[in-house]
Every structure is written in structure tokens, then in C-alpha cells.
Amino acid sequence: xxxxxxxxxxxxxxxxxxxxxxxxxxxxxxxxxxxxxxxxxxxxxxxxxxxxxxxxxxxxxxxxxxxxxxxxxxxxxxxxxxxxxxxxxxxxxxxxxxxxxxxxxxxxxxxxxxxxxxxxxxxxxxxxxxxxxxxxxxxxxxxxxxxxxxxxxxxxxxxxxxxxxxxxxxxxxxxxxxxxxxxxxxxxxxxxxxxxxxxxxxxxxxxxxxxxxxxxxxxxxxxxxxxxxxxxxxxxxxxxxxxxxxxxxxxxxxxxxxxxxxxxxxxxxxxxxxxxxxxxxxxxxxxxxxxxxxxxxxxxxxxxxxxxxxxxxxxxxxxxxxxxxxxxxxxxxxxxxxxxxxxxxxxxxxxxxxxxxxxxxxxxxxxxxxxxxxxxxxxxxxxxxxxxxxxxxxx
Amino acid sequence: xxxxxxxxxxxxxxxxxxxxxxxxxxxxxxxxxxxxxxxxxxxxxxxxxxxxxxxxxxxxxxxxxxxxxxxxxxxxxxxxxxxxxxxxxxxxxxxxxxxxxxxxxxxxxxxxxxxxxxxxxxxxxxxxxxxxxxxxxxxxxxxxxxxxxxxxxxxxxxxxxxxxxxxxxxxxxxxxxxxxxxxxxxxxxxxxxxxxxxxxxxxxxxxxxxxxxxxxxxxxxxxxxxxxxxxxxxxxxxxxxxxxxxxxxxxxxxxxxxxxxxxxxxxxxxxxxxxxxxxxxxxxxxxxxxxxxxxxxxxxxxxxx
Amino acid sequence: xxxxxxxxxxxxxxxxxxxxxxxxxxxxxxxxxxxxxxxxxxxxxxxxxxxxxxxxxxxxxxxxxxxxxxxxxxxxxxxxxxxxxxxxxxxxxxxxxxxxxxxxxxxxxxxxxxxxxxxxxxxxxxxxxxxxxxxxxxxxxxxxxxxxxxxxxxxxxxxxxxxxxxxxxxxxxxxxxxxxxxxxxxxxxxxxxxxxxxxxxxxxxxxxxxxxxxxxxxxxxxxxxxxxxxxxxxxxxxxxxxxxxxxxxxxxxxxxxxxxxxxxxxxxxxxxxxxxxxxx
Numbered sequence: 001x002x003x004x005x006x007x008x009x010x011x012x013x014x015x016x017x018x019x020x021x022x023x024x025x026x027x028x029x030x031x032x033x034x035x036x037x038x039x040x041x042x043x044x045x046x047x048x049x050x051x052x053x054x055x056x057x058x059x060x061x062x063x064x065x066x067x068x069x070x071x072x073x074x075x076x077x078x079x080x081x082x083x084x085x086x087x088x089x090x091x092x093x094x095x096x097x098x099x100x101x102x103x104x105x106x107x108x109x110x111x112x113x114x115x116x117x118x119x120x121x122x123x124x125x126x127x128x129x130x131x132x133x134x135x136x137x138x139x140x141x142x143x144x145x146x147x148x149x150x151x152x153x154x155x156x157x158x159x160x161x162x163x164x165x166x167x168x169x170x171x172x173x174x175x176x177x178x179x180x181x182x183x184x185x186x187x188x189x190x191x192x193x194x195x196x197x198x199x200x201x202x203x204x205x206x207x208x209x210x211x212x213x214x215x216x217x218x219x220x221x222x223x224x225x226x227x228x229x230x231x232x233x234x235x236x237x238x239x240x241x242x243x244x245x246x247x248x249x250x251x252x253x254x255x256x257x258x259x260x261x262x263x264x265x266x267x268x269x270x271x272x273x274x275x276x277x278x279x280x281x282x283x284x285x286x287x288x289x290x291x292x293x294x295x296x297x298x299x300x301x302x303x304x305x306x307x308x309x310x311x312x313x314x315x316x317x318x319x320x321x322x323x324x325x326x327x328x329x330x331x332x333x334x335x336x337x338x339x340x341x342x343x344x345x346x347x348x349x350x351x352x353x354x355x356x357x358x359x360x361x362x363x364x365x366x367x368x369x370x371x372x373x374x375x376x377x378x379x380x381x382x383x384x385x386x387x388x389x390x391x392x393x394x395x
Numbered sequence: 396x397x398x399x400x401x402x403x404x405x406x407x408x409x410x411x412x413x414x415x416x417x418x419x420x421x422x423x424x425x426x427x428x429x430x431x432x433x434x435x436x437x438x439x440x441x442x443x444x445x446x447x448x449x450x451x452x453x454x455x456x457x458x459x460x461x462x463x464x465x466x467x468x469x470x471x472x473x474x475x476x477x478x479x480x481x482x483x484x485x486x487x488x489x490x491x492x493x494x495x496x497x498x499x500x501x502x503x504x505x506x507x508x509x510x511x512x513x514x515x516x517x518x519x520x521x522x523x524x525x526x527x528x529x530x531x532x533x534x535x536x537x538x539x540x541x542x543x544x545x546x547x548x549x550x551x552x553x554x555x556x557x558x559x560x561x562x563x564x565x566x567x568x569x570x571x572x573x574x575x576x577x578x579x580x581x582x583x584x585x586x587x588x589x590x591x592x593x594x595x596x597x598x599x600x601x602x603x604x605x606x607x608x609x610x611x612x613x614x615x616x617x618x619x620x621x622x623x624x625x626x627x628x629x630x631x632x633x634x635x636x637x638x639x640x641x642x643x644x645x646x647x648x649x650x651x652x653x654x655x656x657x658x659x660x661x662x663x664x665x666x667x668x669x670x671x672x673x674x675x676x677x678x679x680x681x682x683x684x685x686x687x688x689x690x691x692x693x694x695x696x697x698x699x700x
Numbered sequence: 701x702x703x704x705x706x707x708x709x710x711x712x713x714x715x716x717x718x719x720x721x722x723x724x725x726x727x728x729x730x731x732x733x734x735x736x737x738x739x740x741x742x743x744x745x746x747x748x749x750x751x752x753x754x755x756x757x758x759x760x761x762x763x764x765x766x767x768x769x770x771x772x773x774x775x776x777x778x779x780x781x782x783x784x785x786x787x788x789x790x791x792x793x794x795x796x797x798x799x800x801x802x803x804x805x806x807x808x809x810x811x812x813x814x815x816x817x818x819x820x821x822x823x824x825x826x827x828x829x830x831x832x833x834x835x836x837x838x839x840x841x842x843x844x845x846x847x848x849x850x851x852x853x854x855x856x857x858x859x860x861x862x863x864x865x866x867x868x869x870x871x872x873x874x875x876x877x878x879x880x881x882x883x884x885x886x887x888x889x890x891x892x893x894x895x896x897x898x899x900x901x902x903x904x905x906x907x908x909x910x911x912x913x914x915x916x917x918x919x920x921x922x923x924x925x926x927x928x929x930x931x932x933x934x935x936x937x938x939x940x941x942x943x944x945x946x947x948x949x950x951x952x953x954x955x956x957x958x959x960x961x962x963x964x965x966x967x968x969x970x971x972x973x974x975x976x977x978x979x980x
Binding site for chain 2 (some may be wrong): 733850962
């Protein structure tokens, strides 16, 4: 599996348009917010930038937008080198977490601002008198038409003459989106736009945002701390932590094929199960003395398994059931790996037999889905499986 | 089961305790309010319709007599006019300078604490003491200002505080000096309350210049603050007393006479308390008028929901 | 504005220069006041533009002030009056503000209406009758006359009401569930939490009353109970504008306490005025 955070030279040439971030670094005193971060977003691509709070994703977004400047590195948008250019000159549009609508303007006027700023000169924008400047009327009419079109595509038609204070949270967000798309920007930046909405609205708006993205067709960089949002919306997901991008890949690859233990633990809910393992000199991987049937280079390892990749079995890893949670479509079983006392979560189908709390059980793993990471957290490739399998069943 | 619940004796009903506590807690303030504010104000209102003079035995109800006299009184007319001029000079200038100072301070990181302290100093300085300092500064013969003007070539620099042409202007300048810091602090608070994301959004939307961002974000969002500062400054200016009492006593020839100083003189120098009360009512009416204007403006566009 | 690294000194220069120019203009009275207080009178009369005195006369000027006027008496009076006013203001306003904010009792809205009405009336309006009353009661020239009229601060009541309104109701409910009586709640829960608003108001109140000339001028005669503001006025009238040097020294001495307090706790002051201003 290729790590995509540093594209090989040849591949870089294919991505001259869209957003290209090269080695962006930003320090605040002793804290390194961005550590030589590189990322590219192709035109029309939706890349979700996800990570825990404080990982630097908002800083990166601000650097791309031009609101903050990086200490070093280059930013290219739409084929132009925009490093050093201010936000107003970068041809980007941004949707902010709090929507940042101008409270004294109507929705219509809010959406018109980016167009007015760019198409009207300072004199034409002069309060009261600007209308009488030559050429203003035509331009204003064109702007009004564009506003109506953008608003219409988001279903805002009747709300255009209201002020933000008179709109609901979801409606305000649409106005913010309309303001962003009205300009047909080369890059579309979104900073946790769903975090202020309630849960039901969030799920619905997710789809709408993806729809808008497809319609607009610009390169979209979407920042979120919610990994479910990232997985469901993006073409590619970039996982970030402590100022570094750990992995950039498709959602499936991020989920099934994480290259770093931190990516594996951050993505996926419930959290992936991790167990301390060790590969002996013959390469056999064991967990607290129990063989797993996996083969890897000798050394200490971490074995990681998704909740759906563990099964109840007659023999295997010993554990003790702590509790069960009925979710409707599945059952989550919480257990403790007896030798190491590590917490484990299994996802069972509702029809499967459910053990009682306190019961001792054994767990088998799916070797095709087992993930091994070395002591430094890097993904380790599995060697050929041992032909001789212990007495427990694999699925 | 339900029987046992119904039979359980009720505990003390907290609502009675709450109401009683509420009344008890308000009573001390209420008494002070009554004695120190309500009754005296009512008394002032009543006094304004009498001809009471301190030292004279009786007094009579004279209805609107005092107010009629006020209308005829040239001295009062001058005081009224002077007060209006003073407010008209001090309010706009101190607001503009206060806003300017706040914007400048907010625009960068360096020196914020220092300049904030410098601009705010007049507010915490003893007004009377600073008035004395101004008297020295503006002194026609030994004052540094005129000394400086003389070095520039002016042979007869003005008598700032003793010339009827200049005195009101000088007092207004001192008034601006006194109020700039106060307004600056209020504007600073208003500026920091503007969410930073709005400035970012304006940047991304294409507001390049400082003027663009000021018109799009800063000025509209300062609306409530600006209105508040305007009202506060005007009320503070109407209340001008200290500088007049210390520096000019209303002279020369009533050129710097102002409302409150006239009220003070009528009441405590001439002992015409009824008349003085009438002046007080005019003063009160002006203040109320200003507050009413502010409330009207508040109903309109200044607050965006 | 692009955030990030501090703008270079060059880019910041126009702003700093402008601020410095304005600041210097504002500091002129102070600079000259201090300068004059250090000079002998004949030097003052020469009206030179030198800030630094040719002959250092500070000791003479300042000692004249201390000899002629009871400086510490005035400062002490100012302290007593401001502290006394503040004490009573808080004593009355904090409970009332809490009651208006969190408790339901008959007449609450009426009381709040009175508070709002009181905000409109400047302190100069009740002055005349209060003077008459104090005069009748023989209370002129006392601390009582200086303190009592200001013990009711509707502004403080309004401020504390707004502040307490912002406190979560659950605080009071939890205390009630714990079995605390209403008065106990005020003592144990509300007062400790009132600290931020109290300090903000305290600053506002002290600045206002330290500076007040109008009321002391009305009720005080003579030096015994004169406040600093009145003291400076007396000194000026006595000197009839002749000895400017010692007058400036007196001005410096009387201004110094609050200025020092301000410089020491600068941020608190500015925050205090801003909070009270914007809430009011």
C-alpha cells in the first residue's frame, strides 16, 4: 500500500490544478502546528482532513485559505502559486464553523458580498452614491442574478430577504454555502460546517454537501473531527495528528488498511481492539502465549482487530465477558482479555448466542483482516501463514 | 400505595421562603432608594414650582413661575446655549478620537498595554487636580502652550481661559481630553467582541483594504457600542461642572457658564433653591431626552436580532 | 489581516508613530504638571519651554504643600468616603440584585421598574433637597453627609442583576436541595460568586467618587472633612493662582494615589470600566 502524503515526483505533475500543499510548516512558539505537511486535492475531488482537536487541521485550512501564513512551504491553488498572496486574491471560498454571516445584511446581501467585492470597484461600492456610477447598474443586475441562482440551488429562494438572526441553524448554513459557491471558486474549504447542527440535521446535510460539491466541481478540502463524516463524505481521507499527515487514502483503505496504529485507532467506531503481541524468532505471532496463526518478522508487535473481525470460538484468546449492549442491528459485547486485562469490543449479530456477563470465553480472529503494527506504530506486512494451524477455527 | 403518598406530611413550602427572602433582601436597598433618591427627587420636582429661598421664612407655590423666569433669563439662555455647544464639540470629537485610538491599538500587537494605559490615564486622574494643571498649561503668560506659540512667531497668543472668544473652546478641548480614554476603552471592548471569523470571512470574500473590512464588518458590528458610547458621552458632557467651577467660574462674563454650574450658583450662592430646582428639572429633561433617543434608535437597525 | 508572525517593525511604524503622537499629546498636562512642581516660581514665570528645572525646587514646593494643607487628612477622607460608599453600595445592591435576578416575590417587576427609572436620574437631581435635609439634621460637614446619598446605586443593582441572571439556576436549586435556607444561600453561594462583578463595579465606583467635586462642594466647609478634590480647590483659591509651583505639587500629590493604583492593576481597571459600561 502506497503512502500518499508525499506523492512521487511524476505524480505531482498530474496535480497542477486543484489544491497543492507542499511542505507547509507553522510554529507557534515551541509548538509545531504543521510539520512539513504536504497534501494535494485534485479538481473535483473531496478530501476530508480528519484528526483529534489540536492536530493542526484548522491551521492547515487557514494556511490554504490565506488567513494565516505558513513559516515555510508553498501553496498552489488552481495552478497558481498563491503562497504569500492574501486570501482575497486566492480564489478560494470558505465555509466557517460558525458560518460567519454578516449579521447586518440580509441573506441576499450576504451571498452577494464576494461578487460585489470582486466585480465592483471601490467607487461603485460607495454607500448611497455608488449606484450612480456608470456601469454599476448592469453589474449589480448581474450580481443579483447570480445570487438568485446560487440561492435557488440551495432552496433558499423565499428566505433571501431575512437577516441571519431570523434564520434557523440549518438555513444559516445554507446561506454560508451559497455565499461560498456563488463565485465558482477554484478551491472550496469547509471548516467543520456540521458541528453546530443537531444530529438528525447533520446526517441529512452531509448528503447535501456532497451533492453541492459534485455540482460545483471544485477541489474541496473538508476539515472535521468526526471520523464518520470523513468516511461517508470523502473521496479520500487524510488523517492528521500532531501536525503531521499520517495517511491519505480512500475511506475503505483508511479503514481496512491503515498504515499507522494511530490511524487505526482514530478511525472506526467502536475503537479498534489492540493487543500486545510478539513474534518469536521463528516469526510466529503470539498474544500472551496463545498462537494467532500469523507470521511476521521477529519483535514486539501490536495486534489490532476491528470489532467485527473477532468471533466467539471454542478455543483461542481467553477473555471474560463484562457486558452486552443491544444496538438493534447488532450487539456489542464488552470483554477483557484475561492475561493482559486489555479491553475488547466485539460486534455480534443479534441472532448469535449471547454469553452472560462474567462468563469466560474464547475469541478467534479473522487472519485476513488482522492488522499488525511494530513497536513504532508502523504497519507490518504479514508473512505467509503457518501451514500448521492450532486447534481453533478461523472464519 | 397512593394513600401513603397522600398521607406524607408536606415539608416547608419553599415558595413562601423564597418570596419572603426576596422581599427581605430588597428592603435595605429599598429604604435607601426611598430616602436618598425617590423622596429627594420628588422634592426637587416640587421645589421647582415654588419660590423657596434659603434663609427666607416662608415659601409659596408659584406654579410655572420659575420656568417663565427661566425663559426670560438671559443668563440661563447663555448657559443653555453654552452647554449645547460644549456637548456638540466634546461628544463627536471624543468619540472619533476614542474610536480611532481603539482601532489603532487593536490593529497590532505591540504596545497595546502601554497605549491603553496612556489613553486611560485622564479617566483615573483627579479631575480637579488636572484642571489645575490645565490652568497652568493654558496660562496666557507663563503657560507652556503660549510659550510654544510664541516661539513659532505668534506675538499675542490667545487668552485661552480668560477670553470670552476662546474659553468655551478651551474647556471643550479639556473635555475631549477627559473623555477620550473612557470611550477608547468602551470601543476596545466592542471591537474585541466582534467574532474573528467574521474578519476571516471578509478576507476570503475579497475585502482587501482596511476600509473594506471596516465598512463590511467593523463598523456595522460596532453599532450597539457606538450608540451606547454616544449616549454616555453626551450625558457625561451635559454634566460638565468640575472644570468650570475650578477654572472659570462661568466667566468671563458668563462665556463659559453651563447648566449645572448655573444650577449650583442659583442654589448655593444666591440661595434661590426653587429656581435652582427648576434648572435641575431642565437638566433632567435633557438627559431623559437623550436616553429616549437612544431607545428609539435601539428599536431600529442597530441591534441585529 | 493576515495573522501569524508579528508584522515587521517597519509595517507597524505608522501605527506606532500615530499612537505615540496622540499619546504624547494626551500626556502633556501630566508632563508639565510634574515639571512645574519641581521648579521655583521665578523659573515658572520665565515661561521657558524647558521641562527640566534649572534649579531643583521640588523639596520646597512639596513641603510647602504638606505644611499648608493637611494632605494626609484629605487623602484619608477620600479613602474613608470611597470605601464607605462602596461598602454600603455592595451591601444594598448585591442582595437586591440577586433577589431581582433569581427569586420570585410579589412586586418584583415593580421594583425593577423603579431601578430602571432610577438609572435615568443623575445624582445632581436629588442634591438640593438632600442638602436641605442634611442641613436640618445637623449632618453637614460629616462623613455621613458625604457617604449616605451614594449608598443607593441603582447602577450597581442593575449590574448585579444582569450578572446574577447569567449564573445558572441550578446553582441555587442544588443549594436548596442541600437544605440551605434562602438567606444562607445568599451568604454561602451567591456572595462568593459575585466577586468578578463586585471588583468591576468597585473600580467604577471608586473612580467616580474619588473624582467627585459637586457634592463635597455642597456639603463640606473647611478642611476637617474635605476630600482630595475639594482640597485641591481650597489650595487653589487660597493661593489665588500665584504659587503655581506648589499648586502643581499639590495636584501631583492628590492625583498620585489613584494613578498608582491604576498602573498597578491596569487590566482590572480597564476591564472593570468596560464591563460596567457595556452591561449598563
